[in-house]
Each structure stands twice: as C-alpha cells, then as structure tokens.
Amino acid sequence: MNEDVFWELMETCRPSNGDPEGDELAAALTARLASGPVFTVIGFAEQLSWALYRLDRKEYGDGLSGDQFLYTRAAVVAAGREEYESVLREPRRFAKYADGLVWAEVLLYVPDNAYARLTGEEWDRGTRYSYESYSNAAGWADA
Known part of the structure; x- marks a missing residue:
C-alpha cells in the first residue's frame, strides 16, 4: 500500500459525522481491511506507522507525556491527509489536538484487529518505523 492508497482508504472510511475520537473511523477501517487480503493490512500498518513517525518531533511533543503525544499524533492522522500535511508544514x-480533548488511540489498533479478524490469529509483526513516542531520534535531536 502506498501513501496515496492509505489516505484514500482513510477518507473512504471517514464517517460523515466527523467523529473526533476516531471510533467510527477505526471500526470502518477494521471492517474494510478485514475483508482481505493480508498484505493490505500489512501495508496499512506500515503507512500508519510512517505517518505517526513523521510527527514524532520535538516541536510537536515537547512537554507531553508519551501516551498523550502518541494519541494526539493519531488524532492528527485521523483528521485526514489535508490536515496532517498542514500540521507537518505548520x-x-x-x-489544537494536544489539548487532550481529541485523541484517537483506537486508530492504533486497526491493523491488529483487522489481522485477527482476517486470519483468526494475533498480530505478531513489527513495522519498519516505530510509532512509539520519542522513537524518531532525528526528530528529537537538538538543532
């Protein structure tokens, strides 16, 4: 799955009610990915981790707890490509996402849940990029 396909899938599954927590988005993504094939779930996981990794930078997370920072980055991704790219530029x-009111933790579990539904097995695979907070060493290096 390339980046364009990832964002198209996010947009296709986005609920019309603008669910800020991402519960409905995550449910729709999980259902769509669980219809197969497995390589699509893996591709989604890779693109999601890359998007989160790119936001793992000091100018975004300085002063936030690890969990708060991770869930807030997920909320930015859940907001869609246009908003995500706006946040990267500015x-x-x-x-506005870091205020604790809009977190999208549930988005992080989409690949695991889709894989489990599709295969009947637990997801036991890492991704090329870690989305855990502070894992992007270059993003946290002092300039």
Missing part, C-alpha cells in the same frame, strides 16, 4: 497547528 507545527503550531498540532496544539
């Missing part, structure tokens, strides 16, 4: 836009 880090100050991240602040």
Whole structure:
C-alpha cells in the first residue's frame, strides 16, 4: 500500500459525522481491511506507522507525556491527509489536538484487529518505523 492508497482508504472510511475520537473511523477501517487480503493490512500498518513517525518531533511533543503525544499524533492522522500535511508544514497547528480533548488511540489498533479478524490469529509483526513516542531520534535531536 502506498501513501496515496492509505489516505484514500482513510477518507473512504471517514464517517460523515466527523467523529473526533476516531471510533467510527477505526471500526470502518477494521471492517474494510478485514475483508482481505493480508498484505493490505500489512501495508496499512506500515503507512500508519510512517505517518505517526513523521510527527514524532520535538516541536510537536515537547512537554507531553508519551501516551498523550502518541494519541494526539493519531488524532492528527485521523483528521485526514489535508490536515496532517498542514500540521507537518505548520507545527503550531498540532496544539489544537494536544489539548487532550481529541485523541484517537483506537486508530492504533486497526491493523491488529483487522489481522485477527482476517486470519483468526494475533498480530505478531513489527513495522519498519516505530510509532512509539520519542522513537524518531532525528526528530528529537537538538538543532
């Protein structure tokens, strides 16, 4: 799955009610990915981790707890490609997600849940990029 397909899938599955927590988005993504094939679930996991990794930078997360920072980055991804790219260009836009009111933790579990539904097995695979907070060493290096 390339980046364009990832964002198209996110947009296709986005609920019309603008669910800020991402519960409905995650449910729709899980259902769609669980219809197979497995390589699509893996591709989604890779693109999701890459998107989160790119936001793992000091200018976004300085002063936030690890969990708060991770769930807030997930909320930015859940907001869609246009907003995500706006946040990458203008880090100050991240602040509206970091207030603790809009977190999308559930998005992180989409690959695991889709894989389990599709295969009947637990997801036991890493991704090329870690989405855990502070794992992007270059993003946290002092300039």
